[in-house]
Amino acid sequence: MVVGQNIARTDAKTRVKSPRTEDVKLPPTELVSELEMTTLYVLDNDMHFNPIISVIEYGGLTVAEWLCGYCVLEECYAGGLIEDCPTLLEVDMSELTQTMQRAGLSQAKTATFVDRITFQAGRRDLYDAPLLRTADGKYFFASALYRGVNIALIIASQIGSQELNVQSKGKDFEQAVLRTFRGAGVRAETFKFTLRETEYECDAAVLWDSRLLIFECKNYGLPTDDPADRLFFWNRQVDAMKQVERIAGDLAANPQIIRKHFGNDAQWDTVHPVVLNASFLSFHRSPKGTYFYDGSALGRFLKEGTLNEFHSVRIDGVRVDQSKEIKRLWKGNKPTADDLLREMKLPSQVEMEKDKYYIARKLLSLSSDSAVMIQEAASKPPNFEPLLTEEDRKTLIDKLSKRRRRRGIK
Numbered sequence: 001m002v003v004g005q006n007i008a009r010t011d012a013k014t015r016v017k018s019p020r021t022e023d024v025k026l027p028p029t030e031l032v033s034e035l036e037m038t039t040l041y042v043l044d045n046d047m048h049f050n051p052i053i054s055v056i057e058y059g060g061l062t063v064a065e066w067l068c069g070y071c072v073l074e075e076c077y078a079g080g081l082i083e084d085c086p087t088l089l090e091v092d093m094s095e096l097t098q099t100m101q102r103a104g105l106s107q108a109k110t111a112t113f114v115d116r117i118t119f120q121a122g123r124r125d126l127y128d129a130p131l132l133r134t135a136d137g138k139y140f141f142a143s144a145l146y147r148g149v150n151i152a153l154i155i156a157s158q159i160g161s162q163e164l165n166v167q168s169k170g171k172d173f174e175q176a177v178l179r180t181f182r183g184a185g186v187r188a189e190t191f192k193f194t195l196r197e198t199e200y201e202c203d204a205a206v207l208w209d210s211r212l213l214i215f216e217c218k219n220y221g222l223p224t225d226d227p228a229d230r231l232f233f234w235n236r237q238v239d240a241m242k243q244v245e246r247i248a249g250d251l252a253a254n255p256q257i258i259r260k261h262f263g264n265d266a267q268w269d270t271v272h273p274v275v276l277n278a279s280f281l282s283f284h285r286s287p288k289g290t291y292f293y294d295g296s297a298l299g300r301f302l303k304e305g306t307l308n309e310f311h312s313v314r315i316d317g318v319r320v321d322q323s324k325e326i327k328r329l330w331k332g333n334k335p336t337a338d339d340l341l342r343e344m345k346l347p348s349q350v351e352m353e354k355d356k357y358y359i360a361r362k363l364l365s366l367s368s369d370s371a372v373m374i375q376e377a378a379s380k381p382p383n384f385e386p387l388l389t390e391e392d393r394k395t396l397i398d399k400l401s402k403r404r405r406r407r408g409i410k
Contacts, residue, residue: 003042004038007034015031016032017030018032019072019076020099023102024102026064026065026104027052031071032072032103033075035075035151036067036068036075039152040067042152046278046296047278048219049063049155050172059112061116065109067151067155068105069100070151072103073141073146076099077143078143086143089141090139090140090141093114093139097111097114100114117129117130118139119131119133120133124157124158125157127157128158130143153221156221160221172219173219174190174203177203177276177295178204180298184302187207187208188204191257193251193254193257202251203276205261205262210270212268213337214244215274216243216273216276217278217295218276219278221279222280222281237275237292244273244275244290248271272289274290282297292344301339301340301343306328307325307326307327307329308326327348327352329343357377357380359376359377359378360377360378361375362374
C-alpha cells in the first residue's frame, strides 16, 4: 500500500497506456496500469525475482510477461471497483488475444499465458487460473476476484504451484541479504566448504560483535489455506532449520573454515543459526535455538532502525501523509548484534500486531457424525474508540446508559 501511494506521486502515470486501443511496451518502459509499476517494485525488491533484467522463463514466460498478462486482466477486464461489473464476465478470446499482444506479448506467449491461466487439472485456484472454459468453447473470467488483487502473490503462487524453475530467485535473495548487511557496515560472506567428502553451502555468515550468525536464506512463497500446501511449506521450513543447524554446528567445530573467509584473527563467543525467509514470516525459536526471521524485517532493522506509522494530516488545507515513529529497534545510536538477536527472538512487528488477532476454532463437517476442528488466526473487530472525540465519547456513553436503563440494568 505504501509503495502504491509513493508511486502515485511520481510520473509513472504518464507511462500508462491502454492496450485495448494502442500498443504498450513491456514495463518499466510503459505500463498498462499504476498497479503494474507497484507490483514490479514488490517483485524486484521484496520477492527478488529481478523482473526487468531476468530473461529466465518460468513455464514459458518471463516474470515481466507474467506481470503484463495479469495486469491486463485486472485493468481491462476486472472493472476496477465498479459495482455493476458482473462477477463472472464472458470474454471474447479474439479480443483478449489482441489486447495481450498490444500489451507486449507475442502471439506464442499470449497462447502460453492463456493456457496457464485457464482453470484445469494442475492449477491451484481461481486466482492463479481465473479463466473458465465451458464445454461449448466459451470463456468466462472470474472478474470479482481481481478487484484489488495482489498480483505479486499470484505470480509467486503460479510459479510455485507448477514447480517451475525458481533457483535463480533464491540466489538473488542471498545476494540481497549480503548487500543489506554490507550496506550497514557489517561483514557478511557466502561460501562453500567440504567436510567428510560432502560439500555444503553457507548462504550467509555474519561475524558481528563477537557473534557468529549463520543464515539459511529461503525465497518461498507463503502457502495457501490448503492443508496439504501448508504441510508442504512447513516441511520445507523444517528442512531449512535442520540444514542451518547442521552447517552452524560444522562451522563451530571447524573454526578454521570461518577464519579462512574472515581472517585469522576472527573470534566469536556464540553461534546462532537463522532461517531467513524472503516472505513476511516469523516463528518461535526451535528447541535448539534456531531463529526464524524475514528479509523485510531485517532490512528495516539495519537501514532505518524504527517502526513507523503513516498519518494523514491536513497542512494549510492540503492532506499530507506524515511518518510517525512508534518504536525504536536499537538501544543505541547504531545497530548491534544483540539488538538483532533480541528482535529475531521476539519481532516487534509481531508483538505490535498480535493483540489484533485471536485463535479461531472452526468445525469442518466430514460426515453426518464426524467433524474436524480447524484452528487458525483470525482478526478481531477493529476498535474505533481511539478515533472518537471527547464529545463523541460522551454522546456514546449517554446512549449506552439510556439503553441500560430501558432494560433495567444497573
